[in-house]
Amino acid sequence: MFDIEHIEVQFMGERVILFKLGSAISEITSQKVRRLARALAKNIAVDRVVPTFTDVAVVSSTLAADWTLDQWRELLGVLRFDEDDDTPKHVHLTVDFYSDGEGDMTTFAHQIGMEVDDSIRALCSCQFTVGMIGFLPGMPYLSGLPASLHLPRRSQLATAEAGTFAIGGQQAGVLTRQTLTGWWRLGHTETIFFDQHADPMAILSIGDKVTLSRKP
Secondary structure, eight states, X not given: OOOOTTOEEEEEETTEEEEEOOSSOOHHHHXXXXXXXXXXXXXXXXXXXXXXXXXXXXXXXXXXXXXXXXXXXXXXXXXXXXXXXXXXXXXXXXXXXXXXXXXXXXXXXXXXXXOHHHHHHXXXXXXXXXXXXXXXXXXXXXXXXXXXXXXXXXXXXEEXXXXXXXXXXXXXXXXXXXXXXXXXXXXXXXXXXXXXTSSSSBSOOTTOEEEEEEOO
């Protein structure tokens, strides 16, 4: 059963409601966000759902445009949580890790006190969880990075190509379009994360699992 007693509900703006499920990124919170977001998306009171690491924001439909917070709290009690909503998918990414002169792999390894090959092996032993989709279309923010691989963002921005696997602080992610970034650019994957003609458009959602392997 989904625990709704400790969900905080508040207004963020006109027709925008925030459901707060926690205060820190964790596997349990990610699962709750995943289930609540999917259940809300099926309800006629909701027009749009925006899940984050610890919260779910919704834009109400015209049907619920004048609802009070009490009515939104009551909605939690009648939502339908399907069993299959608890089953995340597993996506494996083949990453072409950068070598000397490309990206930041060498500098990153030096900064965390590892050899390049050791840091790549450590990354490929991780099981990441998608904590949020955002910033760029379909871009997954990945939790599950061990403390030994944490590194504060770069002091200067640099250009990252679409498909760049990168680390910033305690998070990893894949930059789905070319962009400037302060994250450490460690490699590149050919996986397509967003297709505006597909349904769903993003291949990953909150709670999904991601693992890496090194391109031969």
